Amino acid sequence: MRRQQPPRPVRDPLTRPVERQVPPAPRSRAMHAMSARAAQGRFVLQRCTECEAVTYPPRDICPVCWGELAWADQPRGATILAATMIRVTTDLYFHAHLPWRIGTVALDAGPVAIVHLHRDLAVGDRATMRLMLDKGGNAALFALPEQEGNPMADPQWREFVVPVQDRAVLVTDGDTALGKAVVRALVAAGAHSVLVGTSTPGVPMPAEGDPEQVRQVPLDLTDSQSVTHCIAQLGGPIDIVVNTARFVRPGGVSAGGRLLHQQRALDVGVLGLLRLAEAVAPVLAGRPAGAFVDLLSIHALVGDARFAGFSAAEAARHSLLQSFRHEMRATGVRVLSVFFGAIDDEDHQSVPFPHIAPDRLAQGVIEALASGREQQAVGDVARDLMARWLADPATTNRENNL
Amino acid sequence: MTDPADALAALVDGLAAGAIRVVDLTNTLSPDFPVIVLPAEFGQCAPFRMEPVSRYDGDGPAWYWNNISMNEHTGTHFDAPAHWITGRDLPEGTVDRVAPRDFVHPAVVIDISAESAADEDFVVTRALLEAWEARHGRIPPRHWVLLRTDWYKRVGTPEYLNLKADGAHSPGPDGDAMRFLVHARDCVGLGVETVGTDAGQASRFDEPLPAHTILHGNGRYGLQCLTNLDKLPVFGAVILASPLKIQGGSGSPLRVVALVAGRAG
Numbered sequence: 001m002r003r004q005q006p007p008r009p010v011r012d013p014l015t016r017p018v019e020r021q022v023p024p025a026p027r028s029r030a031m032h033a034m035s036a037r038a039a040q041g042r043f044v045l046q047r048c049t050e051c052e053a054v055t056y057p058p059r060d061i062c063p064v065c066w067g068e069l070a071w072a073d074q075p076r077g078a079t080i081l082a083a084t085m086i087r088v089t090t091d092l093y094f095h096a097h098l099p100w101r102i103g104t105v106a107l108d109a110g111p112v113a114i115v116h117l118h119r120d121l122a123v124g125d126r127a128t129m130r131l132m133l134d135k136g137g138n139a140a141l142f143a144l145p146e147q148e149g150n151p152m153a154d155p156q157w158r159e160f161v162v163p164v165q166d167r168a169v170l171v172t173d174g175d176t177a178l179g180k181a182v183v184r185a186l187v188a189a190g191a192h193s194v195l196v197g198t199s200t201p202g203v204p205m206p207a208e209g210d211p212e213q214v215r216q217v218p219l220d221l222t223d224s225q226s227v228t229h230c231i232a233q234l235g236g237p238i239d240i241v242v243n244t245a246r247f248v249r250p251g252g253v254s255a256g257g258r259l260l261h262q263q264r265a266l267d268v269g270v271l272g273l274l275r276l277a278e279a280v281a282p283v284l285a286g287r288p289a290g291a292f293v294d295l296l297s298i299h300a301l302v303g304d305a306r307f308a309g310f311s312a313a314e315a316a317r318h319s320l321l322q323s324f325r326h327e328m329r330a331t332g333v334r335v336l337s338v339f340f341g342a343i344d345d346e347d348h349q350s351v352p353f354p355h356i357a358p359d360r361l362a363q364g365v366i367e368a369l370a371s372g373r374e375q376q377a378v379g380d381v382a383r384d385l386m387a388r389w390l391a392d393p394a395t396t397n398r399e400n401n402l
Numbered sequence: 403m404t405d406p407a408d409a410l411a412a413l414v415d416g417l418a419a420g421a422i423r424v425v426d427l428t429n430t431l432s433p434d435f436p437v438i439v440l441p442a443e444f445g446q447c448a449p450f451r452m453e454p455v456s457r458y459d460g461d462g463p464a465w466y467w468n469n470i471s472m473n474e475h476t477g478t479h480f481d482a483p484a485h486w487i488t489g490r491d492l493p494e495g496t497v498d499r500v501a502p503r504d505f506v507h508p509a510v511v512i513d514i515s516a517e518s519a520a521d522e523d524f525v526v527t528r529a530l531l532e533a534w535e536a537r538h539g540r541i542p543p544r545h546w547v548l549l550r551t552d553w554y555k556r557v558g559t560p561e562y563l564n565l566k567a568d569g570a571h572s573p574g575p576d577g578d579a580m581r582f583l584v585h586a587r588d589c590v591g592l593g594v595e596t597v598g599t600d601a602g603q604a605s606r607f608d609e610p611l612p613a614h615t616i617l618h619g620n621g622r623y624g625l626q627c628l629t630n631l632d633k634l635p636v637f638g639a640v641i642l643a644s645p646l647k648i649q650g651g652s653g654s655p656l657r658v659v660a661l662v663a664g665r666a667g
Binding site for chain 1: 452
């Protein structure tokens with residue numbers, strides 16, 4: 001009864017597989033600070049706290065006056081000064097992606113920088129700068145045409161993002177309101193196939209009304225055997241995994257918490273992530289643009305006393321994701337954390353508005369993939385809490401749990 | 403009466419010679435074996451889970467073993483009287499206190515498979531039991547009463563739990579039938595192939611969940627998720643059902659087997 005996935009082109013099975021390389025990794029502490037901000041989609045450069053000169057590349061001290069440097073958001077405009085095509089390199093990653101276009105730009109923020117150049121840009125053009133993460137997770141400046149068409153047409157740009165078009169995706173807990181919204185968004189974004197993991201007993205497969213590229217598979221993250229079997233029986237490559245699984249119940253620490261609920265929140269959110277990551281990591285590692293997207297509560301950063309056990313599980317999950325990201329660096333697989341507040345679903349009936357609509361959140365997942373962002377807060381509540389937490393974690397924690 | 407030592411020797415000889423067969427009435431305990439699903443406001447039954455500790459690998463080069471977890475009522479399982487509020491004050495109500503003599507009892511098999519196939523909400527009534535006795539003879543005392551529904555053939559499909567929008571649908575007894583079996587026939591307990599001794603819709607009966615209420619209130623037991631009841635004779639099978647000795651436990655997964663006279667047909 002299982003529906004077949006749409007066919008993919010078959011390659012010569014004896015062809016030597018392409019080995020995935022990543023760009024050079026070692027970076028200075030200042031560069032890591034820039035990458036951490038790039039991961040959030042910000043466009044930042046260092047500005048001197050004394051002479052106000054903006055500097056690039058990242059440094060430890062102001063090259064003009066030796067003053068202290070601070071990160072500041074900057075205007076994104078730039079003018080192309082020079083362009084060239086690299087045709088020879090000793091770097092394994094870039095060697096595999098030659099020819100590679102770079103150029104020199106005058107940033108509106110002040111400095112002149114060597115940047116990755118979109119193929120449509122010529123000397124004298126105005127450009128919009130993006131601070132992207134490269135395959136190795138490090139910040140890199142990329143110049144896009146000011147009038148943005150579809151940058152996905154540029155193969156160089158695709159190296160910095162996670163394309164969804166024509167890719168195979170696995171969505172966990174796809175039978176919830178959130179899971180269904182994510183599946184819809186992936187189909188709308190042109191995914192080649194979407195495997196929908198469902199753990200609900202008695203759900204008919206395939207579900208009625210599913211589009212052609214959607215297939216339901218049994219997948220229960222609380223069951224190691226189920227996860228192993230599901231991944232083993234995929235019968236095809238998976239490019240992107242979107243983990244929407246969660247178990248949300250209200251409850252405190254000393255009162256009102258139900259141990260079985262907390263246990264399940266941990267089993268689904270934390271151990272479930274471990275089971276899933278272990279099973280899919282080798283599958284993703286072989287793909288040209290593999291990604292693992294985890295949807296987690298913004299209360300992973302700042303606990304919520306009304307949902308104490310759930311928040312603790314999400315905090316543990318956030319920690320695991322950081323380690324998982326580190327492990328996947330060498331493979332070029334991107335690990336994305338998409339944070340959000342209360343969803344407009346049955347789990348958050350008691351939480352005051354605003355709630356985020358599942359479809360809006362699903363759109364945030366697509367945006368995070370399209371911009372390659374490792375850390376994305378979706379919705380007003382999550383964005384506000386993230387901004388406050390980044391600025392002052394201690395105060396934000398007090399404000400949320402007085 | 404036969405000398406007990408001779409009787410035991412005859413049993414062992416019969417088993418060795420194949421004249422007495424052992425029929426397994428147990429479903430395989432696996433992570434995907436369905437568990438009872440209660441309305442959302444109640445706590446839920448945990449399914450079976452298994453995590454390997456080692457499998458001839460670095461964590462144990464020459465040995466293989468797993469950590470397992472489950473509810474007391476997962477898979478083929480035994481319900482002790484303390485499982486139900488009516489049986490909570492009984493002195494031998496928990497599995498660790500169940501008298502060992504109750505681990506071995508004869509059984510009578512009542513076949514309602516045709517009725518269950520025709521009506522998934524089929525209700526066993528006192529009238530049905532009396533009509534059954536008129537055909538087969540009186541249900542003897544201190545027997546397990548096993549309801550053969552052939553429901554075990556649905557294991558592995560959604561039709562086993564048979565969840566619909568209004569809950570589960572599966573056959574079971576009503577209150578009068580249970581009082582008849584417990585008080586008039588002194589049954590040891592009720593054994594079923596479904597996930598509960600009560601019918602799927604029994605919480606909506608005028609007298610809700612009569613099997614649990616009446617069985618356990620009177621110190622009787624339940625056996626659920628049995629298989630192969632169609633391979634047992636109407637009379638004469640002997641059930642071996644010894645629950646795990648869980649301190650204060652309300653029930654236990656277990657291996658249930660039947661001893662049946664005669665060679666396999």
